[in-house]
Amino acid sequence: MATFATSDQLLVVIDPVARRMDGESVRIAKDVLSAGSASMKVCLPEGPEEFARVLTRRGSRRPVVIGDDLSLIRAVSLLHRRRELTDCALSVVPVGGVLSLARSLGLPTGAVAAARAVLDGTERRLDLLVDDSDGVVLGALRIPPVVSHQAAEADTGLDAAVAAGVTARPWLRTCQSLVRTLVPVRPLRPAPLDPGPGPSRLRVEVDGEMLVDLDQPVEAVSVTPGGSGAAAVEVRPASVGAEASPLLARGRRVTVSGADFRYRADATVAGPVRRRTWTVWEGALGLTLPER
Incomplete structure (x- = not known):
């Protein structure tokens, strides 16, 4: 285990979904990290390809991902495929709608607590499941x-959309919100349970x-x-x-x-x-x- 000094150089990679879903938590996390780090570089990738490019060009900086479970999985999968996990301590500030994996791994889900853990926490080595197609499983x-x-x-369609960068289009989210606003809510009979x-x-x-x-x-x-x-x-x-x-x-x-x-x-x-x-x-x- 290794304890990190707050003076570490950080590369903060902010997932676009986190920026749209909870911009306030992202801002708070950035402020805490900036106050505790002597050198911090912030990157705002707009899609998976740019996310991967930024992470692989991190140099000597310690990577910090601000995002949800899919961002965490994407970062771990990328570092695993490049066989760089052994020499890389990954830090995560969970922000977004799906955070159950982050919680199960012991990551705080509050912006301040999670950012403080990045600065003052300890690197712990965790086991991974790796399948015969080189896919990784962090939790269950x-x-x-x-x-x-x-x-x-x-779910599979959503994952494919995220991978294709569809969720990075703000007009799509706006249209979805508008449709939900315009469609009247009517009482419905309970749907039969899916077996x-x-x-x-x-x-x-x-x-x-x-x-x-x-x-x-x-x-x-x-x-x-x-x-x-x-x-x-x-x-x-x-x-x-x-x-x-x-x-x-x-x-x-x-x-x-x-x-x-x-x-x-x-x-x-x-x-x-x-x-x-x-x-x-x-x-x-x-x-x-x-x-x-």
């Missing part, structure tokens, strides 16, 4: 995703040992980096009558295969795939967190 992986099929498609995805037939292997096979339908699978180079795996079998007990395991390498399946990794939905292997990379991410 769930199969099937904890959303209905329709919601999963909507969500049914049981899946999946083979789950942990470090080469079979945890569940295709002949046993499962309701859900979750994989979470548990620290010390191992992931916590939980499989919930489909129950008939009395609720079936979950199957639990810990291991470094988890392989899931079977019929086409989708999975939720942090804030995004991926798939469908027929086989995917996740491996724990111990201490791969250095994240600046508040002193305990």
